Amino acid sequence: MADSLGVRKGAWTGEEDDLLRKCIEKYGEAKWHQVPLRAGLHRCRKSCRLRWLNYLNPNIKRGEFAADEVDLILRLHKLLGNRWSLIVGRLPGRTANDVKNFWNTHLRKKVDKCCKNNKEMKAKAEKVEKINIIKPQPRTFAKNSQWLKGKGMTSNNLQLGDYNLGKQSTPSDHHHHHQQQQENETESVWWESFLFGDELDQQGISSSLSRPEEESTTANIFAEKSPVVTKVTENRVIEAGQSCPTDDFAFDAELWDLLNAKKTNHYYYYY
């Protein structure tokens, strides 16, 4: 099948796969616009990139999702929404397409059902609240952040946005430490209920998970399950060994570090 410009569409043949594989082996994963020409393929660059990333890449992990992977997907989806590229950053070997398909075919119905059940239960007692998908936003660090001090950093060398856990901070915020401390305690509770809420467990979807206080911390869970260290900055995933711009504040390890440290200090974060 080919369109008016002679670009093939539809399922890839073994021959096309071989050509693409050889091209990537020779030139690497870059300059996708040149790949069709280099590989001698009558495919658009998007099709080539997708075929490699979702199917031909030897690092792709095949087979069913393990229980811990499913748990992770549920938790991360609760945290990040449909930001599949960020979610797969925590699932080595899995592709965004795989996770998205898995979510759409296996998990969405279950979660929808949970939501529906909860809705029915809650509707009797209170007004139904609007579903709030939390999306990542730029964060800034207080100049005297204890966490930054612990990392040997200051907010001055980060050049971040001016947000503080969903609400915009003002200069006057910095003069209200006592108030901030109280807020931070509230945030700590908020984070806990957000990440470890009972909603899913009540429905048996995430029943295999334990509370962090009982077994391991969230950070430990990730450390154990993710042999390949990746950093997620904004929308980009940087594999272990690749360089990372110094002004890019990483999402993953630091985020979980922050979550883990929630009981000790107030925490600002950025991703």
Add this chain to the structure above:
DNA sequence: AAGCGTTACAACCGCAAAAGG
């Protein structure tokens, strides 16, 4: 065995962001 509905997943499309000139 044929027909039909459902499921799973590969692939496409449109768009926004990033990069380059």
Add this chain to the structure above:
DNA sequence: ACCTTTTGCGGTTGTAACGCT
């Protein structure tokens, strides 16, 4: 600073495989 090109993401579609009647 602006425009163009390239890249990457997420939503959606197409279709092969499977199961049921």
